[in-house]
Amino acid sequence: MTRSAPGADLGLHRVLEPAGVLPQAAWRLDPDPRLAADEVRVDIECLNLDAASYRQLSERHGGDGAAVRAEVCAIVAARGKMHNPVTGSGGMLIGTVAESGPESPLGLRPGDRVATLVSLTLTPLEITDGLRGWDGLGERVPARGHAILFGRSIAAVLPPDLPDELALSVLDVCGAPALTARQVAELPGPAPTVLVLGAAGKSGSLSLAAARRAGAGRLIGVVPTLAEEQALTRSGLADLVLRADARDAVRLAALLEQHGGPADLTVVCTDVPGCEHSAVLATRDGGRVVFFSMATSFPAAALGAEGLARDVTMLIGNGYQPGHADHALDLIRQEPGVRALFDRRLRTESSGGAR
């Protein structure tokens, strides 16, 4: 296979059906191990199924691990990618670079141990071991086979100094601190006040640390429970920790009124729906809101700001920014407060996450 001109870096030449769509929209991809000039082949170590996909498969088969395993094998064989046709979601994978095409812009070398930061729903994949190393009872799927990265795919070399599980959970949300830092830097005026909803979570704690480094002034973190209030306070990441229901726009605005008024920038990192109006009302006229929560409703945000006559700039959290992975890994290494919150979360939760 050689490089075909337009769209090669997006993997268009790997789309088998329907022809002409993007790999994520395709029903079936071609996982041929022979590389185009800008592609990379990765020998798979394990897949991390996204939580929604695994739950659907497990429930469908009543927790029968062998049946779940058979269905994952069947999906990958039929589609050339691990794209759950019911949930529409995928996950990510860990592996080792086997071959890097001469024109690949990813900077990867054979032997590099990497995690993919683009969804499995657009990653050509072939499994060769029938997943016999997996009991079908969890989201982490040891596997043999290979995957293909395109010129525009994103992968991060796994850092040798961090546990895999920790690195993966940082990489899963690394777009949030990168975009937060950029927004803080772009806001006019010195030392803006930054409010983070869902501040003790993965993207929330990284965003607080990123905001501080980017020159934010006062940092306010909102959390839903006493346990998270205590953990966030101990972390030292926020100047003020408020325990409140992030869906209760009126109460949150009143609380902020008692503590210096609305924020210049509000970052929404909650995992519950219904925080759009709270975020708008918590932000001053002329300020910005960044929505990272995948539970965000586009119409609720658009109509909410209009209904509240609030002149705020609202951003959809883009999960990609150049350098985002290294930036987030630096934060987890250098900010003990962030590390403590991640460690606490990894102890108490299943892996979750990958979108």
Place this chain on the structure above:
Amino acid sequence: MTRSAPGADLGLHRVLEPAGVLPQAAWRLDPDPRLAADEVRVDIECLNLDAASYRQLSERHGGDGAAVRAEVCAIVAARGKMHNPVTGSGGMLIGTVAESGPESPLGLRPGDRVATLVSLTLTPLEITDGLRGWDGLGERVPARGHAILFGRSIAAVLPPDLPDELALSVLDVCGAPALTARQVAELPGPAPTVLVLGAAGKSGSLSLAAARRAGAGRLIGVVPTLAEEQALTRSGLADLVLRADARDAVRLAALLEQHGGPADLTVVCTDVPGCEHSAVLATRDGGRVVFFSMATSFPAAALGAEGLARDVTMLIGNGYQPGHADHALDLIRQEPGVRALFDRRLRTESSGGAR
């Protein structure tokens, strides 16, 4: 009634149940005609039900106008606002200012003929004529009664020089040209290339004209049909008109490649779902996308940009910006190309619109 302190300008004191939520989220509002110091009372001339709400009511009653009328009366009596409990939507109203509280910031005077620019779902309303002037067979509802505007409500004085229907259809989308103009002005570098998807529509044509005035360079309009291609070409609003399916990301990107490459700013004004990836792929790295289409999917946009590794800033189109109504009305007055497209649309379509 006198002014009660926090949240009065949002109408919190008008919420009867459940207590403490914002008026839009409330089940029932208090339409008491006595005003707080910053409120305005409007004598109603007619309601414009939003299209989705009217369609639901009409279909439910099999087109029986008397039954539709009775249900609208019942909803307003029960809720103190015209908030369709099935669709969750409202509409807007036209009326004449009857009284303006001494502390109202809206600048309205008794006798001003106004259109409300906030949704009926948050506007206290009382109807006194049983809607007997309405046959229940259209979205435009002649009515007697009154409505209350809060300090933060938005209303526009209807211009005497434009037909009501034209002014309303401009005001319905007036957030789009205002935000487009701001984005063009904020982009670094001179004369940015601006791409508008759905360019012959109401928000699309206004956005093209606004972009030109704000200093845009090349303007590209994408439309779905030959008729719209001809109409937009005749209008002179765009430097280049492309006929393409705005959902076909790959073909659109290839077309742009033939015509100078991706845009600095892409404005999404289509009314069909599935344009998120097209918009991202049509925009250069470092560029911006503004989503005005209410058919936008938040996850499709967020994951699309990530999956395409495209570093674009994506904005949720806020329907409010100070001065947005006057800005849009100026465009329709002074830009014959915009006026021609609106007139064409008003001739061929029902009223539609109000969100």
